[in-house]
Amino acid sequence: MIDELLKIAVRNLTRRKVRTFFTMLGIIIAVGSITALVSITEGSNEAVQGELERTSNVLMVIPGASLSIVKVATSSMDESIVHRIEKINHVKAVNPILYKISSFHYDGYIVETSIMGIDPKRAQKYYELVGFSMERGAFLRKGDRYKAALGYLVAHGKFAGANGEPVNWDIRPGEKIYIYNDKGNSWEFKVVGNFKESGQSFLAGFIDMMVAIPLDTAQEIFNDEGKVSMVEVYVDDIYFVDQVKEEIEKRIGGVTVISAKQSVEMVLYVQKIMHNLLIGIGSIALFVGALGVMNTLLTSVMERTREIGTYRAIGAKKSFILKMILIEGLILTSIGGALGFAFGIGAANFVVWVFKQRGQILPSPIIDLNVILFAIAITFGIGLLSSIYPAKKAADLSPVEALRYIE
Numbered sequence: 001m002i003d004e005l006l007k008i009a010v011r012n013l014t015r016r017k018v019r020t021f022f023t024m025l026g027i028i029i030a031v032g033s034i035t036a037l038v039s040i041t042e043g044s045n046e047a048v049q050g051e052l053e054r055t056s057n058v059l060m061v062i063p064g065a066s067l068s069i070v071k072v073a074t075s076s077m078d079e080s081i082v083h084r085i086e087k088i089n090h091v092k093a094v095n096p097i098l099y100k101i102s103s104f105h106y107d108g109y110i111v112e113t114s115i116m117g118i119d120p121k122r123a124q125k126y127y128e129l130v131g132f133s134m135e136r137g138a139f140l141r142k143g144d145r146y147k148a149a150l151g152y153l154v155a156h157g158k159f160a161g162a163n164g165e166p167v168n169w170d171i172r173p174g175e176k177i178y179i180y181n182d183k184g185n186s187w188e189f190k191v192v193g194n195f196k197e198s199g200q201s202f203l204a205g206f207i208d209m210m211v212a213i214p215l216d217t218a219q220e221i222f223n224d225e226g227k228v229s230m231v232e233v234y235v236d237d238i239y240f241v242d243q244v245k246e247e248i249e250k251r252i253g254g255v256t257v258i259s260a261k262q263s264v265e266m267v268l269y270v271q272k273i274m275h276n277l278l279i280g281i282g283s284i285a286l287f288v289g290a291l292g293v294m295n296t297l298l299t300s301v302m303e304r305t306r307e308i309g310t311y312r313a314i315g316a317k318k319s320f321i322l323k324m325i326l327i328e329g330l331i332l333t334s335i336g337g338a339l340g341f342a343f344g345i346g347a348a349n350f351v352v353w354v355f356k357q358r359g360q361i362l363p364s365p366i367i368d369l370n371v372i373l374f375a376i377a378i379t380f381g382i383g384l385l386s387s388i389y390p391a392k393k394a395a396d397l398s399p400v401e402a403l404r405y406i407e
Contacts, residue, residue, distance in 0.1 A: 027293070027382065028343055029343075030285035031289075031337045032344035038374065039367050040352070041275045043363040043366045060258050064254070076228060077231075082119075088251070094232065094234070095118065095232040098116070098224055103180045104179045106171060106175075106177045107167075111159075115211050116212050117218020134196065135195060140214055146217055147191075147213070147214065148177060148189040149193050151211070157169035172191070174191065176191070177191060290385065293329055293382065297387055326384070
């Protein structure tokens with residue numbers, strides 16, 4: 001019985017190939033879009049959760065009363081606050097940074113990126129605590145002048161140049177780059193090494209696209225003597241983070257102190273909103289796909305009134321007709337769902353690849369069992385729900401009325 005029903009269903013779907021293809025295409029796009037969105041969101045959430053665990057002991061001190069990357073890049077504080085922060089109980093390490101968005105020149109390319117002036121001794125201790133390490137060469141040393149340590153993406157050229165094409169260079173230790181200040185003057189720097197890939201998470205992603213140079217050298221070329229843009233503070237125990245935060249705010253006026261945990265939680269909150277929004281959009285696409293399946297099956301029932309009447313006239317039961325139409329709907333949505341799932345995985349990985357080629361922060365997608373079960377449940381549900389009405393309509397056809405369409 002089932003074999004015969006499958007043969008009938010496949011025969012009917014294949015004799016209307018164009019209609020079947022476009023109906024299936026709607027399911028492929030709908031399931032594919034949801035799969036891609038969910039897997040990318042899962043990857044982002046895991047990366048941010050990892051960042052939350054790694055930086056839960058970290059505080060950031062920035063000038064002014066609000067958090068803004070633009071403000072960090074354009075405002076500054078007196079470097080003397082670093083010594084005052086270091087004296088606070090439970091502060092294990094500090095990382096003062098002069099942050100600038102500027103350009104550097106290498107191999108015929110001029111690329112805009114983050115230039116970070118750091119104190120080599122303090123930064124090395126801080127980076128060891130938060131888990132950042134070198135891939136090649138060495139880190140900056142105390143007393144270095146006009147030397148640079150590069151982020152992973154900068155060193156390996158895994159981002160797009162001004163023309164939108166990947167630069168695909170490989171800057172090795174010992175090579176030279178030229179850094180420009182905001183007045184267009186350039187200075188030659190010797191590359192001493194580059195960091196390992198940080199994993200493209202929220203805070204660590206800045207490491208991948210930065211050029212780190214000695215703090216005093218950055219202060220000199222950007223005419224910011226004795227200034228820093230921000231101070232990262234590592235607290236020796238997570239239980240004292242709030243206490244240290246309050247103490248910094250008490251001792252130093254005119255600054256904003258936020259925990260890395262707060263920043264990451266804000267990102268998670270925004271991601272949750274975006275996730276729900278995108279799932280809503282994907283659900284609309286699924287609804288449209290379901291309507292397409294229902295329309296195709298209803299049209300098929302109308303076109304096959306004579307055939308269905310013949311089945312009924314020779315003794316086929318209502319259950320046979322019902323199963324026949326239901327199986328057609330399930331075949332349409334199952335194949336479309338499987339292809340859509342594969343398309344979604346491919347699309348998610350392609351989007352991440354494009355972002356990485358352009359040097360932008362997007363974690364790798366994660367496909368877990370929940371995503372697979374979700375896709376299976378969605379396709380089965382669509383196939384069943386969109387087939388019930390056409391199947392019932394076909395099963396309820398009167399044989400006498402249906403046979404009128406023979407002539």
